[in-house]
Amino acid sequence: RLYETFEDAKNIYLVMELCTGGELFDRIIDKGYFTENDAAVIMKQMFAAVYYCHKHHIVHRDLKPENFLFLDKSPDAPLKVIDFGLATLCDPGQSMKTKAGTPYYVAPQVLQGNYNEKCDSWSCGVIMYILLCGYPPFYADNDTDILKRVRRGKYTFPDEDWKDISDDAKDLIRKLLTYDQGNRWTAEQALKHRWIQTMAATDFHGDKNDHKKVVASLKNFRAQNKMKKVALTVIAQQLDESDIGKLKATFQALDENNDGMLSVQEIKEGMEKSGVALPEDLEEIMKEVDSDGSGAIDYTEFIAATMDKKLYIQKDVCWAAFRVFDRDGNGKISKEELQEVLGNDDVRTALGSDLVTQMINEVDLNGDGEIDFDEFMQMMQKST
Template identity: 35%
Template sequence: MGCLQSTQTAQHNVKKIKAGVAQLRQLYNINPKVLGSGTFGKVFQAENKSDSSHKVAIKVISKQKLSREEIEALHDEVAILQNLDHPNIVKYYETYDDVKFIYLVMELCPGGELFEKLTSNMQPFGENQAASIMDKLLRAIIHCHKQNIVHRDIKPENIMYGNDGEVKFIDFGLAKQTAKANQKLHTVAGTPYFISPEVLNGNYGKECDLWSLGVVLYLMITGKYPFDGNSRAEVFTKIQKGQFSFPESVQKKVTPECIDIVKKMLTVDRNKRLSGENALKHPWFEKCLKKLEGSSNILDVEVMKKLREFKGSSTLKKAALNVLVKMLNPKEIEGLRIEFQKIDTDNSGFIEIQELENALKNANYDMSANEIKQIVSELDYSGNHKINYTEFLAATISVQKFLTHQKLEAIFRQFDIDGNNEITQENIKDAMAKLGKDISQEELEEIMKRHDYSGDKAISIDEFKKMILGND
């Protein structure tokens, strides 16, 4: 989990749950081989018993090794991960808890660290490859910053490759979610080579993440750290002065635009440093990331039809489809990611009402303002008054195409908490808590009324399938 330290509670508290290791083992086959270990626990690979193609990472953290403050810090980290929903940020699935351990089920990133790619290559990355990686990392960090989350420990070791080959931020152990957008932080946190001048001075905000990304970019194109020295004190002195240069050999190989964006990200004055949004607009990206021939910014009409049809789905159906989406390989839904980005014009990782209105207008698709608001409200499973990435995918994927029998059974088991081959109101309540969601008694009664077709006060797997595939 990285370094844990006491932080103020994140804006959404982690829900306490009853499920422990017994239910964890009911759902997953856990490989005993340790993928990684740290001060507080170990990481294992596991696969879903009902769908072996769905593999996850499980972090097993010993409560006995944690102080009360460290447990609170861990809860804050999980709360932050629950708020994040972006293709270039590691996915959080669920939490299990018992007397001795906390079990975090996360997306598996089998492609290794960016650091490993850098050190295994005999030469630095090419500009186009570096630009592709940095484009995705900037979009991810904008998503964080829009929610007042500062990562504070960006470095190649905390950037991993998923099973789709996409880079993903991991380890939010030092991340901080502030109550206000421009609230300053004062605790010195981070890794020496990547730490910004203002962090060293103990008065900083989200701009520190852009500095760290600038160091990562310099490292990708040169194979060296911009600020190096024989001691930590020497490194820190160079950082505070912004004292770095490009090797002559690199200057001959890379474009002036590349050197310019690095300099603007490694500007000592944080007020003059590029923001994430402005960095994405830099000419370097336009030069390196050429638009695919024939690609269009016009929204696919089929996507809009799907959004329209999703209205009226029950809380259980929305939850089930959100689970399905997280089980899919991102390559399978690449087209929908592109459609999402067409609507998300400010790169926040959310779709807001005005953005959806603009996309519809651009596509000449007729829909009233009230219906647009209703769509956003219906898709807003997380309750933040916007459409998250996973919510968008849940509404627009072809369920018939992706819902195999194995995936159907795996999703059903997520809600069949006690393994009795049926889902009761109590099961739904516990399963939703495990996923970090609250559900009211009124919603539970509505779910049973709509989906307990036999009237036996429980939902069978056949009724569950009918719910997911149907329009009710």
């Protein structure tokens, strides 16, 4: 995640999320191989990340254990995909020709110079194979011979290492390492495979109190002024996972299809399962939370609407958010700066430029046409 940017006369500095848990590659080296349950938990996160990228027309093209980092050193730390240096924008099924990737993990069609987004599925299949046995399916002593094996696409499950691995695991690997990319499974399909559904099943589905709080928070968010909604979205982008607590697990439990978005139907079904009464105006509430007008609530929008007030009224948290809007660093947010943030960042909304003045006026207490930090803090601390 990108938190903030700075620049001087010579450089641009990117402040990004710090992942201290090391590479997936290092954990493979340390463990040798993973149990099926542990491997499934990792692969589920991997498939979800790839599915999300593909849904937004992004193909990574260099998935490998070195490009997955753990957030921290805990055994159940979340997995993050990194290094989009070879990634490209690509419509579903669109053919690509640029050769990219790493020998062990590259799909045969990439070597042939005619491939689509399912090159990432192939790489996931190779990683899954390695997680379960400790070595790659296409092994040789040098890159030339490795690539020869990849081009053939032939691999086996040696009995001495695979006799105790379930048929479901082998079936999913076969579907991911299908030579014909037309028949190769997508990340979306992999998430629905029985091995993932059973081995990576979570015990957390969100209880009635959790879901009641979510509904109350969504209602409350709707009542906030437009400027505060945008500020909360910025804060949501900057929060550490440790700050979010159970909200991430609640979001994932509601997100039945693992696409990183909550539809009206998913929220309805999740609330009904836990016995929470739904507000009659749920669809209108959803539209207010859906700041980018996508038709569903993404993760950042969900966190923005449901985070604990104790988090976002902290002075240091508000100051970090204020600086995102105060582009020139003069201690005030102007109409032009607000328009720039709305037009370029992830907090872009369907508000339109004609409402920017109204947003400023709702918070500008001294009438100078701008928002200073004291006014910003008062807005954040004010209850609806």
